[in-house]
Amino acid sequence: MPNRRVVKDSKHETLLEALAELTVKLKPHTQLPSERQLSEDFGVSRMTLRRAIDVMQSRGYIYTVPSKGLYVSEPRLVKTSDVTSLSEVLRHRGSDPRTKLHLADRIHASDEVAKALGLRKGEWVYRVEQSFFDAELAMATETAYIPTEIAPGLLEQDLTASLSSILAQHYEKPILRVQYRVRSVIPEEKFRERLGLAVGAPTFEFFAVGITSKERSAFLVVSYKRGDKYDLNYQLEL
Template sequence: MTTSPGAADRVVEGPTPKHAQLREILRRTVESELPPGAAIPSERELAERYGVSRLTVRSAIGKLVEEGLLTRVRGKGTFTANRRMELQLYLMSFTDDMRRRGLVPTTEVLGTTTEVPPTPNRTALGLAEGERAYRLRRLRRADGVPLAVERGWYHAGRVPGLFDLDLTASLYTQLATRYGIRFDDARQTVWAESADRETARLLGIRTGGPLLVFRRVSRVRGAPVEDMTSWYRGDHYQVTMQLDRNSPDFGHLARHGGTR
């Protein structure tokens, strides 16, 4: 960032709140001078440079974080946000997807249990009432940045001993190796959601921050094996779909006002 503010980049007394003035100054600087992933000066440095309080700086930065222009990394500082990644709508593991992008994927296992799933998940997996399933919860990172929380269910009868696998590695690769399972069909539902306190804590974002949520029921030869819901950071991802007027999806989106 520039070492001293010019005439157009000063915070002055007036009808526009100082935090709003500073926010626009920072926005212009980020968009015109800084590449993705660049660190911005500390709150103290910005307060001294623009002659405002640290509370004013915190407010301005907080708004830009909410907008996805900046991102905070706990213990490291605030950085310009990387360009949003395209979420793939085909069957590919998180590990393979991140490696394809040139990023280093890591996985933290948050919990494993064997229990009777709620009715929607039991129905999706084709389980009998009272039948138990494997429940797996994981946090996925790329280059150390938390990107997604996964909470899902697996049909225990089709993947016995699932928890004996290395759950920090690519599960799809291990399912193929150990069980001969290569998913050939899936039904996926996508929606937007605000982060609850627990998910926000895991992803390092504010409670109420934007999330893209994907629920995917994956099958092999028509038999459901996986019912996985993934919460992705809305400031790091976007979804793009190619539609044409003859596509069934186009008509569905048009009826729901989604063609914008």
């Protein structure tokens, strides 16, 4: 019985690693073998190979020129993986002193929270306020709202774990995507103090809604990140 990984094991994902290996040791603008050649080398069909190429391309490792070939991209700026920047909204690092729990309770949803979560005003939601540190320095502070109906007993869980991992593992509510809005603001006093910022220092305000596979809003996270510590990196495909 082959010792298979339980979760994912699709061919084009395996291909990604192989292709990544291939590209990193090549200089930028080097031409790669043709799609037909590569698919033969890797022993997969061309369609499958193309799927992997598409991903590599969208991640900025490869670029294609029709009728000519595949080429290795130049590394640019900070390499923007699709999931950077916001990742931390979801992935609270492990149970170390880098997390401080301010508050965890159950409240009635305000207008704003209810609207974001698709609830009626006044319905029960859990509220969890935390800050995140990097070597004594407060980097970000956030307030999470989760409908009690979605995750009963949430406050008994280990809240230092990632919110999305808690929802996935204990409540079978995997988060498929997150829609979020970013603003450049001067934070209100409460959050400014938590971040140890000077009066008038700029921050990013994140307003993020996590959406499950059943298209339900599972959480709302409002967070503030120090403007002097965070860069957001994106890539816009045209």
